[in-house]
Amino acid sequence: MKRSVLELDGQWLFQIDRDEKGVERGWHKPEYQAEGWRKELVPGNWDTYLPELFGYAGQAWYRCTFRPQAAMRGARLHLRFEGANYATTVWLNGQEIGHHEGGFDPFGFDVTDKVSFEGDNCLAVLVDNWPRLSRVPNSYAGWWNYGGIYRSVKLLALPVVRISDVSIHAEPAGSDEPAPLALDVTLVNEGRDLVEAALSAQVLAGEEAVHLMGGPLGATVTLTPGSEARLSLSNAIPQAKLWSPEEPNLYRLLLKLEQNGTVLDEQEINFGVRSFRVQGTQLLLNGKPIAITGFNRHEEYPGTGRVDKAGTLEADLRLIKQMNGNMVRMHYQGHPDLYEIADSIGLLVWAEIPTWGVGNRDANELTDPGVRQVAESMLRTLIASLKNHPSVVVWSIGNECATNRPEARDLFGHLAELARSLDATRPVAYVGMFDADEKCFDLVDLPAINKYMGLNASELGHRLDAIHALTPDKPLLVTEFGHEAGLGLRGQGYGTEDEQVQVLRTNWEVIRARQDYVPGGLIWCLADYWHQPAGVEHRWLNRIYFCHGVTTLAREHKRAVAAVKQMWANLDA
Template identity: 35%
Template sequence: MRVPTALTTLAMLSMIAFSGCEIGIREGVLRKDLSGIWKFKADPNKVGEKEGWFKEDYDDSNWRDFKVPGVWNEGRDAGVAWNYSGYGWFRRRFTVPKGWKGYRLDLNFLAVYLIADVWLNGEHLGTHRGGYTAFRFDVTDKLNYDGPNLLVVRADNTGRRFQVPWHSIDWWNCGGISREVYLERRPLFSVQRLFITPHLTPEAGIDLDVDFEDRGLNPSEVKAYAEVEFEGRTIARTNLITLRPNRNGRWHLSHKIHIPDPHPWSPDAPNLYQLSFFWKVKGGKTWWRIPEKFGLREIKVRGTKLYLNGEEIFLQGVALHQDYPEMGSAVSKRAQREDLMRIKRLNANFVRLGHYPFHPYSLDVCDEIGLLVWMEIPVWQNSPEELADEGMYRNWVKPQLDEMIDQYYNHPSIIFWSVGNEFSRAWLPDKEPPQTIGYVRRTTEYVRSRDRSRLVTYASAASTGYGTWRFLDVIGKPLHYGWFHSKNVYDVRSQVELIHKYAPDKPILAIELCGMSEEGHHAGYGADERWSMEYHDKLLRVLLQSLMVRKDYVCGVTVWTLADLKGGRERGTYGLFTRDRRVKFLYDTVRNLFTRDPKLLIIEPKTLFQPGETFEVELWEFNRLRRDFRNCKVKWWITGLKDGRYSKLASGEMKADIPANSSERIGDVRWQVPEGTIGFHTLNVRLLNAEGKELFFNDLHFDVARPTPPAILRVDVADKKGRPIEGAKVKLEDLEKTTDYLGTVHFLMPEGRYRIRVICR
């Protein structure tokens, strides 16, 4: 049998690499974690630099101990007010590990908010602007290898105009060293950047692009190769590649690698490959290795539809902030994973990371569990004057775009790069400020020049952004009708049609759908009372279902947000969970609408009816699956109090055929509200297949005569050890619900006494 050339080459290479004159393969990057206890002092009067707080002989013995990563606005005894903005100084001494001399050494900060000045052994290394991306300094020639080194950081979280983000934002500008700090060791000739661009057409494979940095070795040539593993098995290898510098002295490698028997990455099957890249300078004894995970994924737009790996996809998403009690924005890895798992368990396939690049670990988790990602830089409601400012672009916008792309490029979960959020001010066509149009055109063109494997967009509020949509792959729309953009939530239906009218060839992604509420504030579904739990629930129900039925040009919906947050200029109580992650009954609403397909949706005109009036709603099917459901049946019934007892007041049924990948109106429910009727009522609808098995259940809560808060019954099912039981069936009267991973269900009922039955294994 003839052995393929690539395999033969690798076999020869292995023998060479491990012969007696070689020392084998070593990791291309080693890290020493500098997290832990630092010294901290606030500097509200900005005197620290003048007084030499960065100097080696400065006495910091009276400074506070401060655990890094951490922020001074929450979770640390920092000696400042919870809302302090200004300078904060950090000092830490460290030693260089033995054996690291003779290598390139960098200080790598994963994030410091917002402006960081860094000193090492009294020498100013530089300034970094931007609070959510990593930055590094080459300190090879600045370290003391035989004794302690002093690292000093001054963080500044002051809000200002003409910066990103600016002075007035909707989340808290927590100041400090919010992510890890590392001392990193690399060989003198090392990989600067490694990009993996996947493709499935015309054949499955990756484009590998590698840039190198040479710190004084000046080799005449370099040998390199790569191998790809899937589930622990090597499935692809390159030949041995010889590299030489180009005419500009730049070292670069571009190579295509075919992937046999491909396993695409998707939310349903988040298959991850691992690439190992190896290199060795001529005359050197060591092969250096860089590992990098990737997924085979293609995202495209065709007309008003979104396609993942060649198949249409509808996004069911939840937005998230990196914000947690006692942590602020310095969220632990465990808490990051738990939040993303909460989103995944809702049957969401999409997360909007708002409004900034998240900790790299969060993206690792999204890759692993299968969540598609929208990532953006925090250009949040900046004015047209700021968007047109060249200084802001050069110092803040472009660097953060570059850092976002460079640092997160290889994550298959990321399908959208966003250049900002809600800075449009035009509410009519042809009224967009030219500065805004110029900014969107400039930034989207620049991002595409860096990466053509993803979609480029931004979030333009409500019906703004007409002048910029031609530059976008997908129109991202925060649609806060009923809260910010209109007092009437039902206006969302006409407004999304208006957007489609002016951009008929673009998909619309509802990137924020929200309300806010306060715990314990109840007013009933007919009250439309802001800050009540019922109104918050109603907003999510109306917004989600009204947009789902526009599936022909709406490509996804996104709930804002998973959990309440420490707000900036707003209260921040948007969440399906409280800030300390206690579940609200709103969670059940979203979980139900996201969990199963096909869905049966309810489109109502209002939630307060009067006796003698005709209650009338539309029923729609929504099917993301690529299969039909024929000879289905819809059963509906209305419940409320009659003579003081919970009763079925009306019922009916209708037939339904549900086509594959569709959203169509099935029929209507009509009920003449009897005179004397009053209080809280519910329309229950159940979709059954041809065999009578339930496919979907939905409900609509409404009031008659006057707003009446429902009684809210929470049922928690646990085993003898107190562990939540998922999948338990809880029956109450004519209703049946299944517990989630928290072991919890909620029932909204008229006040009264009820019998509950729980069935679980």
Template identity: 30%
Template sequence: MNTSISLNGLWDFVVDLDPRYHTKPYYALPDWNRRHWSKVPVPGVWNLYDRRYDLFEGVGWFARELTLPPLPEGTTCLLRFGGVNYLCEVYLNGELAGTHEGGYTEFTVEVSHLVRSGRNVLAVRVDNRSLEMRLPPLLGYFNYGGIHRDVTLEVYPGAYLTDVGYEAYPEGEDGVLRLFGQAAKVEGGGYEVEVTCAGHTQREAVAPDGRFQLEWKVPGVTPWSPETPVLYPTRLTLQRGGQVEYQREFTVGFRRIAVRDRGVELNGKPLRFRGLCYVYDSPTYGLVMHPAQYETDLRLLQEMGANAIRSHFPLSEGFLHACDRAGILVWLEIPTYCIDTRLPHCRHAFTDPSLLQLALNMLEEMIRQARLHPSVCLYGIGNECDLNAPGAAEFFRQLATRARELDPTRLLSYACLYLFGVPDHLAELVDVVGLNEYWGWYDQVMDDDLPLETPPSSPPRTVDLRALQQLLDELATSCHKPVLLTEFGADSIPGYRSANRDFWSEDYHALLLRETLALADRYPFICGTFPFVFCDYRDPSKLVSAHWNGLNYKGVVTYERRKKLPFEAVREAYTQHKSGSSPPH
């Protein structure tokens, strides 16, 4: 039967300070002397291995040995990487096994033809140079480098599954489970899939091409929701003649999300997203999604009364499991982020077939992982791009089409900045329109060196949201789809309090969030809000100035997860609507 071997732990590591000169992969050679390499943890990011690597962008090499017993002829071996930022080359025993582009999605590399009994040497070349990056095309969050998620070796002596997904939804007192997938190495026939969920078992034959699908009613299930995040342990086996060749275990949540009458429903009931944007970054773990950090984050989110997060990039398997258990709804998106064709390196982005293929690959990798998680309810296909650029309409049409092919059960959205120039073709592609807006902030602090404090005699500062109100009034009649406020907020320097509610103070930040949330509540077609952002985080896009100093300060908690005054503003607003339904209008 299949086995999975964790390759997490200490690896050898070295940086390559002249990768353009070192054109041959000497560091991948099995017998290369690594006496002067460092021992480092994987998962990890080199920025935290040593102070000298904190701002390093370049090429790093990772290597480790693994000892394997003799394997039966025909055994399939796959290396699975949860996330490597950004470009990587994977070598086994000195031979190139595969490559990957993209920092946040899970991928596999087959190494069956390279595996030996006894000693094997695995080497991975990682390149996080920002000039080599295509998605995201610019750095709105810190550019960590390394193998930052789990690594496993999966061994399949016989038949196995290359893909599995499910659709599960409540129907009356019962649940309907439709499970589907693709099997490999099933030549000769006679294979069947057996699935046990909530104590009920179903079997189905595997087709000659390896495809299978089962659908049946599971009696007496509790629908999954933020209030009742009930999960049912599920076991899937692939067998022939009663002999199990492959087994996988996961959990199933029965829930249905849909758009109805300019609103969103979960299990047939109105749903209001009480969300926050979530740019994961940890002072202790960097980009590594460690349970000690994300469990703290989830507790703080629940204390605020939040039931949802929006991430700018795909998240780890462990974190998604935690959201399933906690009842936190998740918006995931690929980093098609701020593609602005006025920038020289983005000028032909939407007409570049290779960039479209990269985005499609990222989307597919994200969805194949996410569709096993009931917490994931929204896929974002882009954020603040130049939608009127040549080729943009076709670019996003292909992303939306592929997303619906892979998973028609979840909603699609796109986050538009101020909704300026949003073409009709985009609105028709998505189920929910996302609105990013920073009125009350960037329209007020364009001069970053304005004084931090106002004179003591000045009246307390107020928030001007007239432009937002005017836009929402227009959307009430011009937009026929639900709208989410997907970004809004201000920066506040931790600990800076101001009786006059000066810019950059926690007091002004809290007031802006409080008034924006109250304004959103007045419009029935707004089905949720996502203030930007949960925590302060490292942000290279912000100019170092009188106020910014390497961190984006829009968090309602600090980088170290200490509560700021805006935390209370969000908590007060969200706990008023803790039921999850839309507020009265």
């Protein structure tokens, strides 16, 4: 059978549960009559449903009914959530099927034995975004704590004998040498019968088949009921066209699993031939030094929270390219479309899990088993989801945590080693903020620092030199630098567009003057954004709406857009 998808996006019933009595009231049961519940769209953030819910933190419920397609009979059925913030508990037909912790990583549950084909199925979902220490992040993070099911929900029908995982590794070998291609393919048999299967692989460039150096690529395998098999296949691509920001060449891998000529499963995956590594104090893309230029961004859109209804995501990424940027960074796993677009337009991606600020409010978070478990799960999901995207070049294990404390070393050392064990082809990074007091930079391949020095550019230079002395044999990337500006504020003084431009230019000059060990920098940030209320000691322009963007939240351009485009024109690594 072919894979199929039943989209569950659309109008759902919604109700807040401020007193947390929904389970007691039976809101998860099919027979419950949800009288008075609002009808709201999924994907959606409840902050956008009503003005009174903007900033609501706590529990809320979603309910819908669905009927599986008849063609899904006999398949393995998986319920998949692309994203919900933060703790999510799911019931199907009154039975709890699973719980997930995490606000940005996709998750799912096998519901094969719980779905009815005889009528409506009742899906009830409880989402809780209450700020708590020991959550990852602890919801006191530096962005708005949007609640709800804000990415798609799907029912997936999968063949019982199928391709369950694919890892593609393709790097340039050298001048005019064929590019080695390595595939690790995992097959599973969740059926009742023994299966003698044949796996074949084909590579395409556009619509043209690529004739691999070693001939056809494939293998045969015997799968007993309930078993799993991992196959490693290798070959080489002649005259491979490399992937880079300037020339984002993509190949397609077509995988087919057959039994006696009958197709059991098929997969199609885009990939690129490229390498990205640390060498001494430099970053090399395809063996050549690269100067990193780019932006941080939040997944946030005017009036719709984290839901992109107007194609703004793609416009954001293209704007970064138009400003001569080559990288985008977020503090968390983004919408799946981000990585597909970045692959196609040639934009490097810094992929990070939201271990943001861990231990800064309570040092016990650093040794909390729950924090460790959730962070590890997020890292596993991040790498499993994004490992085949050529645009993704860095695995980052955290941002601005209490890594000035020695007890942080166990957590971040563990995460760094886990990342390397899951994917040894990309550098592992960590982003600090404690300058020469950082205690974990030696644990990662790529130390990074966030520095906001305003007009004091000379002090920025002194601090970068002192930080680099911690790990003088490694590069030091500036992952955040920037300044606030209100659209339309001009002239001298903090908060004007003119001062924002001046800060960006003078800070960038300091970064470039140290290009022997600072391979570039990322501006904070692309667009203005809503922020959890900052304390009165923080003298920002606005305590809940941060204006560091070179555009407003509505994507209106400030002066900095043109200035950055000029600043990054014609750079040499």
